[in-house]
Amino acid sequence: MSPHRALAAVFAAHGAVAGSLFTRIPWIQDSLDLSPGALGLALLCPPIGAFVGMPTASRLAYRFGSRAATRVLLALWCAGLAFPALAPSPAWLFVVFLLFGAAAGMSDVVMNAHAVVLERHLGRSIMSGLHGMWSVGSLAAGGLGALAASADIDARVHLGAVSIALLALGAAAGHGLLPDHAGIPGSGAPEHKPADTPQAPPRHFALPTRGILGIGLVGFCATFAEGASSNWSAVYLTEVADAGPGMAAAGYTVFMLCMAGMRLTGDRLIRRVGPVAAVRTGGIVAAAGGIVVVAARTPALAMAGFALIGLGLAVIVPLVFTTAGNVGATPGEGVAGVATITYLSGMIAPAVTGWLADTLGYPAAFALITGVIVLLPLLAPALRRPSPDARAPLAPKDHEEPVDRCLHA
CATH class of the missing domain: 1.20.1250.20 (MFS general substrate transporter like domains)
Structure with missing residues (x-):
């Protein structure tokens, strides 16, 4: 394997x-x-x-x-x-x-x-x-x-x-x-790292650093919109679009299937256009989906809106983890920093959405969530690839057997 x-x-x-x-x-x-x-x-x-x-x-x-x-x-x-x-x-x-x-x-x-x-x-x-x-x-x-x-x-x-x-x-x-010991700087224990790539141990408790906060903000917005949509899509379809129980459950399934399908194919988009353009494109698609959800009063239209949100958000959180891992002192410290931010967002998103819906109504709540999504294209430059250094991607060495074949090869 x-x-x-x-x-x-x-x-x-x-x-x-x-x-x-x-x-x-x-x-x-x-x-x-x-x-x-x-x-x-x-x-x-x-x-x-x-x-x-x-x-x-x-x-x-x-x-x-x-x-x-x-x-x-x-x-x-x-x-x-x-x-x-x-x-x-x-x-x-x-x-x-x-x-x-x-x-x-x-x-x-x-x-x-x-x-x-x-x-x-x-x-x-x-x-x-x-x-x-x-x-x-x-x-x-x-x-x-x-x-x-x-x-x-x-x-x-x-x-x-x-x-x-x-x-x-x-x-x-x-x-x-x-x-x-595969020869990648920062890949693991210090005894395995090459002598020419000194690396300080990560902190015992790796809260986000200032350099991680901008990347984490992108993850916060994407995770907030994802958590709100996944937890409240079925309720929205029931209360606003007058969907039956089966159709409401199908709305959540469609959202998750669109997200999963886009993630499975999203690396091709990222390789072609780069992370910043991928986040901008995804944010625009997700924002369009949010607008459709807010305007929808039929189950089919609301499901189409949630599908667009799932498609648009799909690649953003993976890109946040990749970027943070490449700019952190070690991959683990960078990932841990943004993970604390995204988990916090995931914790509060369902509750905040419920409070907004109870106070303002479901369409208004998702209008504000769409406003959070609109921030993603503006924040996309935070995911710009770092300048080449010891943490830049490395190809397998010529004398090594190729490490990987594409998952669907």
């Missing part, structure tokens, strides 16, 4: 954990007899755990190497899938979700940092496709979870079996990841 394919499998496994858990939240709620308010508090714990854990991940990647850190943290994330359904009380569920979120965020940081290193080795963009594989894993696992729920399979059995399967997939993929 080539390093590119192996890392794609890692992203798919990470997404499958999230997709599996989300489908069994109702079972967990019924099992523990949680009120909506208690469930809401419980669901705040994973992003809080991730927010706290992510700034420490770059130090682990530096100390042990991004390959080893990715393998271990992915294993913890996959193993953690089995535990929420086993929680004996709400208090234990809060603790489990906090640890679960920490494993999610830390593994997210190190695997994206490893992707930055692999991009340098290959000398071409691959991040969008990897995030597309995350979406594929999440959608596939979500579909399997829906079938398990409809068949009334106990969530402890379902999530335990999926956890074991994903642990096996992650272990197999981990063996194929790019070694830390």
Whole structure:
């Protein structure tokens, strides 16, 4: 298995954990007899755990190497899938979700940092496709979870079996990841870096630096619009476009499928036009989709608007991770810096959207969200490629066997 394919499998496994858990939240709620308010508090714990854990991940990647850190943290994330359904009380569920979120965020940081290193080795963009594989894993696992729920399979059995399967997939993929001694500056542990590329250890708690904040603002806007659309598209279709339950659920599915499909093919666009033009184009497409959503009063038109938002936003967050990984002191520190910003945005977007909708109405709320999207073309220059230096992409050496074949070759 080539390093590119192996890392794609890692992203798919990470997404499958999230997709599996989300489908069994109702079972967990019924099992523990949680009120909506208690469930809401419980669901705040994973992003809080991730927010706290992510700034420490770059130090682990530096100390042990991004390959080893990715393998271990992915294993913890996959193993953690089995535990929420086993929680004996709400208090234990809060603790489990906090640890679960920490494993999610830390593994997210190190695997994206490893992707930055692999991009340098290959000398071409691959991040969008990897995030597309995350979406594929999440959608596939979500579909399997829906079938398990409809068949009334106990969530402890379902999530335990999926956890074991994903642990096996992650272990197999981990063996194929790019070694830390592949000769790429900043790829892993300090003992592997070349003598002519001195590199200071990352901070123990890598909050965003001033250089990362501009890049993070792009990620904040994109993630805010994505979180608002994914969490509220079904409700919007129901309340504004008068859609039935099936059509409303289909609106969310269309949004996610458009985002996943664009991410799987987005690297070609990025290679052709560059990151700044890709963000500008995507922002314009997403803003057009927002305008359609605000104006829509029929299900078909609203679904078309959400589809455009998904298509437009798809490649922006992957580009944010790539750019941050290339300008940070190490890939892990740069990715951790923007990840804390994007996770914060993802945490507040659903709540802020709900408050705006309750105060101003759904169309006005999405008009303001469209205003956030309009900022993306203006902020796009923050993702301009850094000037060539020790962190510039490197092609495989002539005497080495090619590291990768295209995922669909």
